[in-house]
Amino acid sequence: xxxxxxxxxxxxxxxxxxxxxxxxxxxxxxxxxxxxxxxxxxxxxxxxxxxxxxxxxxxxxxxxxxxxxxxxxxxxxxxxxxxxxxxxxxxxxxxxxxxxxxxxxxxxxxxxxxxxxxxxxxxxxxxxxxxxxxxxxxxxxxxxxxxxxxxxxxxxxxxxxxxxxxxxxxxxxxxxxxxxxxxxxxxxxxxxxxxxxxxxxxxxxxxxxxxxxxxxxxxxxxxxxxxxxxxxxxxxxxxxxxxxxxxxxxxxxxxxxxxxxxxxxxxxxxxxxxxxxxxxxxxxxxxxxxxxxxxxxxxxxxxxxxxxxxxxxxxxxxxxxxxxxxxxxxxxxxxxxx
Numbered sequence: 001x002x003x004x005x006x007x008x009x010x011x012x013x014x015x016x017x018x019x020x021x022x023x024x025x026x027x028x029x030x031x032x033x034x035x036x037x038x039x040x041x042x043x044x045x046x047x048x049x050x051x052x053x054x055x056x057x058x059x060x061x062x063x064x065x066x067x068x069x070x071x072x073x074x075x076x077x078x079x080x081x082x083x084x085x086x087x088x089x090x091x092x093x094x095x096x097x098x099x100x101x102x103x104x105x106x107x108x109x110x111x112x113x114x115x116x117x118x119x120x121x122x123x124x125x126x127x128x129x130x131x132x133x134x135x136x137x138x139x140x141x142x143x144x145x146x147x148x149x150x151x152x153x154x155x156x157x158x159x160x161x162x163x164x165x166x167x168x169x170x171x172x173x174x175x176x177x178x179x180x181x182x183x184x185x186x187x188x189x190x191x192x193x194x195x196x197x198x199x200x201x202x203x204x205x206x207x208x209x210x211x212x213x214x215x216x217x218x219x220x221x222x223x224x225x226x227x228x229x230x231x232x233x234x235x236x237x238x239x240x241x242x243x244x245x246x247x248x249x250x251x252x253x254x255x256x257x258x259x260x261x262x263x264x265x266x267x268x269x270x271x272x273x274x275x276x277x278x279x280x281x282x283x284x285x286x287x288x289x290x291x292x293x294x295x296x297x298x299x300x301x302x303x304x305x306x307x308x309x310x311x312x313x314x315x316x317x318x319x320x321x322x323x324x325x326x327x328x329x330x331x332x333x334x335x336x337x338x
Contacts, residue, residue: 007179007211008034008057008096013071015052018064024282026052028235030071031311034179039205039212041226041243043219043258045279048232050215051101054181056081057213058092094124097172098181102188103164107156113140113167114152117174124175139170143200162193169200176208183215198225219262223247231255234280234290237311240319251320253295289322298324 015027027049034040042050055061057073059080073080075096080088100106108116117136121127127135133152140148143166156164165185172180182201186194202225205212214225222229222243229246231239231254239252250256257275277294280286286293288305298304303323314320314327322328 005035006033007036007075009072009074010034010053010057011072011074013053013056013073014069015049015056015061015066016069017066019283021283025235025285026066026282027056030232030235030237032230032237032240034211034213035228036178036211037205037209038227039214039225040228040230041214041216041222042230042232043216043222044232045217047279047282049235050232051183053232054098054183054213054215057179057181058096058098059088060092090124093120093172093177094175095177096179096181097175097177099165099168099172099183099185101184103161103168104156106168107164109156112153112155113159117152117167117171120171120174135174136170139174140167142204143167143170143173144196145170161189162197165189165193165197166200169197169204173204173208177210179211179213180205181213181215184217185214186216186218186221194221201225219258231258234285235282236290236321237319238291238321240311241317245318251314251318251325252291252322253297253324254291257294257296298322 010033011031013027013030014025017024017026030049030053032040042053044050052061056068057080061068068081071081075091080091107113114133114136117139118132121132121135137148137152140152145151145163145166156167159167185201186197189197198221201212204210214221216222226243229241229243230237231246231252233254239246239250239255246255247259250259254275257273260273261275263272275294280290280293288303288307289295289298289309292298292304295304301323309321309323309328311319311321312328314325320328
């Protein structure tokens with residue numbers, strides 16, 4: 001990967017939250033790159049640290065109780081964890097924007113959707129009055145909302161779930177950011193609307209050569225939309241590769257389990273394979289590899305139970321954090337993700 005192709009580079013990111021029961025390490029030593037104009041999917045079960053990683057990029061971790069304890073998030077030559085808050089406000093929405101999981105909790109119920117889009121435009125593009133309003137109408141038209149001049153004056157509760165999600169996309173894209181973070185953008189939408197929203201995102205990405213960080217647990221969405229995949233489990237990255245490599249030959253037992261659980265045509269009568277056990281309590285992570293209590297291949301291996309594997313390049317462009325992954329220990333340099 002050429003350095004000039006990288007838009008955002010995350011290195012050794014760690015985030016913790018203070019609770020009454022103690023410190024919870026939500027993200028631990030996470031590293032990956034987001035390339036210009038490409039889609040990177042961040043996948044894993046609920047609670048693995050996907051959304052916390054995304055919020056860290058925009059420095060939106062609530063403090064307290066949250067705290068970014070280590071790492072770098074490089075955007076160009078700037079480390080987003082070190083820039084002043086006024087500069088960070090200029091980056092949010094303008095250069096890096098986010099579509100949140102549930103529009104009804106992100107849209108203000110007492111303002112029209114037009115007012116909310118215009119506020120973003122006014123803040124970052126300095127368009128005021130009729131110019132800002134016209135821009136908001138055009139954004140709603142661009143995301144496929146019929147009669148945008150009327151809809152722009154409506155409130156969130158007057159719209160369907162799919163329309164609210166389109167409003168969120170319009171708001172996020174109103175300044176044409178270089179990176180769009182989409183956190184479960186199709187959650188709670190029916191299948192038809194899901195397909196429309198994802199097709200819309202693909203179309204807009206191609207038009208503007210925008211990078212997308214897609215956060216999801218739906219591997220079907222990943223297969224159709226992603227270029228690269230980062231798999232997280234219990235606060236850490238356990239595998240990273242191109243989408244083709246992940247689906248053709250997953251190397252980590254957790255990734256293999258996720259793919260086995262996918263429904264397939266012709267398997268109506270078969271039960272889906274589920275990963276045994278449950279996600280570990282973040283206050284009491286197991287020793288060694290965090291996946292070993294649920295792992296079908298590593299439960300008897302002492303290394304899996306005592307030593308946590310680092311993310312290591314096992315083949316060109318393929319990274320895994322598993323003692324038993326093919327090629328993990330044959331790398332003469334034992335090169336980790338750098």
